[in-house]
Amino acid sequence: MMPSLTFSPVQSWWVQLDRLTPPPAIRTLLRTASYQLRLAPSGPPFEPIIRQRQDAVLGGGQAGPHQRATIVRDFSRGPVPTIVLGGFVPDASEAVFLLRDYLRRQGSLYCVNYPRHGFHLELLFAQLDDLVEELALRYGQRPVIFAVSFGVGLLLEWLRRHRVVGGSPALRGVVLVSPVACVEDLLPNASAKPTTLLGRAIKPYLEPDGVVDARLVEKSRAIFSKMFEAGAQNRAALKGLMTAGELQRLRTAVLSTIQGIDYTGACERVQSLRRMLPPSAYFQLELLPLCDAPTLILYTEKEDAVIAEGSPTRRALAAAHRAYFPQSDCRMVCNPQGAPVQHASLIFHYTNFLPILAGFYRRIRTRREQLAA
Numbered sequence: 001m002m003p004s005l006t007f008s009p010v011q012s013w014w015v016q017l018d019r020l021t022p023p024p025a026i027r028t029l030l031r032t033a034s035y036q037l038r039l040a041p042s043g044p045p046f047e048p049i050i051r052q053r054q055d056a057v058l059g060g061g062q063a064g065p066h067q068r069a070t071i072v073r074d075f076s077r078g079p080v081p082t083i084v085l086g087g088f089v090p091d092a093s094e095a096v097f098l099l100r101d102y103l104r105r106q107g108s109l110y111c112v113n114y115p116r117h118g119f120h121l122e123l124l125f126a127q128l129d130d131l132v133e134e135l136a137l138r139y140g141q142r143p144v145i146f147a148v149s150f151g152v153g154l155l156l157e158w159l160r161r162h163r164v165v166g167g168s169p170a171l172r173g174v175v176l177v178s179p180v181a182c183v184e185d186l187l188p189n190a191s192a193k194p195t196t197l198l199g200r201a202i203k204p205y206l207e208p209d210g211v212v213d214a215r216l217v218e219k220s221r222a223i224f225s226k227m228f229e230a231g232a233q234n235r236a237a238l239k240g241l242m243t244a245g246e247l248q249r250l251r252t253a254v255l256s257t258i259q260g261i262d263y264t265g266a267c268e269r270v271q272s273l274r275r276m277l278p279p280s281a282y283f284q285l286e287l288l289p290l291c292d293a294p295t296l297i298l299y300t301e302k303e304d305a306v307i308a309e310g311s312p313t314r315r316a317l318a319a320a321h322r323a324y325f326p327q328s329d330c331r332m333v334c335n336p337q338g339a340p341v342q343h344a345s346l347i348f349h350y351t352n353f354l355p356i357l358a359g360f361y362r363r364i365r366t367r368r369e370q371l372a373a
């Protein structure tokens with residue numbers, strides 16, 4: 001009988017990498033080599049067995065199928081699954097492009113990619129409710145929700161709505177990267193000239209008459225493309241993060257997403273942000289805490305290209321993050337040896353984020369083992 005194959009030696013290497021930070025070139029070599037030991041995610045989008053809530057939203061005529069998010073799953077037998085909510089762009093799958101392998105080693109990875117031809121808050125939240133319930137009933141697991149930029153606003157609004165009805169989702173942990181949770185985070189004064197790139201991109205969608213010139217969508221695309229390309233220009237630094245082939249695949253995917261979001265999709269994404277309350281309002285509504293799970297809040301050293309000065313979300317979380325998340329840690333991600341870390345720069349500053357994230361996931365695993373004992 002042939003001996004069974006095992007990846008134990010490889011796994012032991014990754015366990016050690018959770019505790020060490022090797023040079024970027026070595027980490028890139030090990031990461032790309034690991035892709036060759038397993039298949040990349042493929043096939044149709046993940047379809048949960050539990051879908052009562054999303055079917056109710058669709059069946060009730062509140063939303064259409066074109067407004068339904070696509071969930072891409074990278075299956076793993078690890079005990080801590082992660083659900084990723086991305087920003088306006090790129091898709092969640094691309095936002096964690098370099099973190100994907102690390103997150104998958106913790107457990108299955110579920111990337112929630114927003115629809116390109118529409119957007120609907122209630123339908124998205126129904127999909128999240130169904131997915132969290134399925135993980136609990138089918139696998140006995142509680143997920144980490146990993147939210148980035150605009151995705152943080154979606155997560156906070158989802159948690160707020162649960163608190164309104166006296167509940168709280170069963171989560172293992174929460175990660176908030178460069179939070180954007182309300183329009184005021186980008187445009188503190190709607191009548192003034194925007195001071196950030198993202199503020200310039202969304203301001204036309206917020207005009208009082210509610211009419212958006214379709215040509216402005218092209219301008220928004222140009223701004224988002226510029227923001228991505230600005231990070232991709234430093235090719236010397238990127239050589240230590242990904243191969244030339246990876247960079248080309250990433251660039252193609254990101255620009256395809258930016259170009260693929262149509263007029264309706266762009267308008268409905270921004271209008272959903274407009275519906276969200278500033279977190280400071282949660283105090284008056286007596287909705288705190290939002291979640292008791294361990295929480296990591298990450299801002300970067302150079303948020304000012306996106307988040308406006310005086311951002312109410314940043315002010316609230318900096319002053320009272322433990323009122324929102326009692327087990328939270330609020331950190332600044334810096335790069336002391338190179339270009340400053342930009343807003344939600346999980347790709348181009350991957351090596352600056354990874355040690356902090358690895359520490360957080362170790363904390364969750366240790367906590368789980370202690371509770372099991």
